[in-house]
Amino acid sequence: MNSLTESILSRVQTRKIPSSSFVRTWTLGSSHAKIAARYFSYAIQKHFVEDEKKKDLYSHFQLQSALQLLGTMGYLRGAIMKIGQLIANLPQIMPGELIEIFESLQFEAPPMHYSLIREVFLDELGRDPEEIFASFEKNAFAAASLGQVHRAKLHNGKEVAVKVQYPNIAETIEADIKILSVLLQTMRFKKDFQYLGAHVQDAKSVFLNEVDYLSEAAFMEKNRKIFTDSKIVVPRLYPEFTTTRVLTMEYLPGKHLQSFLATNPPLSRRNHFAELISYSFVHSWFSLRTVYADLHPGNFVLMQDGRLGFIDFGCYRQFDVERWKLQVDGELAMFQDDRDALKFYLTRLAMRETSADLDPEWVDLFMRQLRWVIAPVLKTGPFDFSRTEYVKQGADLLMESVRQGHVRIDPFYNWSNRALLGHRSLMYRLRCKFDYSSLYLTEMKQFT
Amino acid sequence: MRITQEAKEKTRKSILEAAEILFAKQGFEKTTTRDISASCGIAKGTLFNYFKSKETLAMTLVAQAMESGRKMFERRRTGKEILVEELFLFIASELRALKTFRTYIGPVLASGMSIFSKESICPEGEEARRNHLKTIGKILANHGFEIEYNSIVITLYWSLYLGILAHWSKDKTPKQSETLALIDYSMHTFANTISSNTVVPEAFICNE
Incomplete structure (x- = not known):
């Protein structure tokens, strides 16, 4: 096992998968950011040189300077954070060195102080929080996507969680993506460069959707409907106190994964919540044709009465009808080991004309990844997610795909890959063993 | 006729109010002191008794x-x-x-x-x-x-x-x-x- 795989594995054991930790990445002006920037620059140049056997020193320095400048733009809190997330979602351009650097940063956005919260409230809802709510806790109790969450009480006594977004995030993302697109121009001689642009644009649309809390609220409501009469609780929305930058929802009492695990719960209890987390993911996938890409511990509340709170709906990507059909047909082909159908699926996924055009090295890797993904579905009866060997294999395959740097693939793959790794990592942390296959296939049968 | 302090205050206030409206409506650059004095019904020279310039x-x-x-x-x-x-x-x-x-x-x-x-x-x-x-x-x-x-x-x-x-x-x-x-x-x-x-x-x- 190489040191990188080891470090990924240790992170899976203790925290979360590499990609999701980028969510809170922001540093700006720190020496770490500059080191990260240099590595990024170096890695891009490396690709460039390897492919074209020539060096463009001028653009190298230009790129390096631009990245350093980006690293110092501290007030644009979205900048590094979102670019980090974007890189995490594009393993094809994410050099191994950069994963380690970004992972070591561990930056948390410093909390917005209450004066700033009040200004956001005045702009968004026209009143201070203490005028709107019967009580409002000035200190945030959790970090959220691009903001923070405060506890408050409505005048009718209901407890709510209020998510407040840091000002100007949406505007910076557009600007950041433009900067990134310019920076990536140094890779323009790389094979399949044009497909990289599609990935960047796809990530941009998901991020811009994520900063609109009204869009998140709408998706939350959709989920609330599909999980009615289940043990999954989606918080009730309070639209009168919700805007693009403030989201007010029912407060769900309970524990997050880490504190739950600290109580040393028995296997039956761990399996119970593992099944619920899996159900939330799979049910949303099939019934809404949506991949929920932010599957990390902070987005679930494990409630005392055995229900699971599903509380963050910012980062998701919906299939269109055609793409969904391809996905389902592809999955069926995998489960039935239908080689011809599988070839057709891979050809479409890699945006090729015929299967003869497929890159054999990529096909080999992709098939190994697929086998890893479907292993829990193919296993009849309980699947043991706690096996280190299984998670290690997933981490190794991720690293191999990073090294291969294949960009000619449907951008949707970035999100499903991230979601699946997030799911397996949660299962691993719960050290669970349950019949995932029945759960998955029942849902698949019901909705396809 | 002597202008009382109260009347002076009133005129000063009406000049400020008129200026605020005009600046917002037609912009600071385009608004002239003539526009302001006309808007509050005073002679242009009178405005300068209150304010040296726009x-x-x-x-x-x-x-x-x-x-x-x-x-x-x-x-x-x-x-x-x-x-x-x-x-x-x-x-x-x-x-x-x-x-x-x-x-x-x-x-x-x-x-x-x-x-x-x-x-x-x-x-x-x-x-x-x-x-x-x-x-x-x-x-x-x-x-x-x-x-x-x-x-x-x-x-x-x-x-x-x-x-x-x-x-x-x-x-x-x-x-x-x-x-x-x-x-x-x-x-x-x-x-x-x-x-x-x-x-x-x-x-x-x-x-x-």
């Missing part, structure tokens, strides 16, 4: 808004704010009060609060600056920093503050949200600097 008139309006922003700040502050938070609250409250002047505050401040002179060329501007900085002095004192009015710390603050105003006046983001982020960042920088908690970023050190 710039002085606008600066008076801005100074009044700054004053009401200061009062808003006093009402909103809880006394429990940390330094950055209190500075942020003061500037944000002031900008909220100045909102109607945003699009033309640039030329007003350029003539009313010259950034190149220690003393403003316009007495109204000078008074507004003194009052603003007096509040800053109080905030700093609340947090244990006794700072002289002419100290370099105040100059540093003033530079950041003018930068915020300049950015705000041109801020095209919805609800000027970029300015909120800028105030926060600037006040963090300021507080860190005066607390000697500063690191010179590597990017700014020139080795060549």
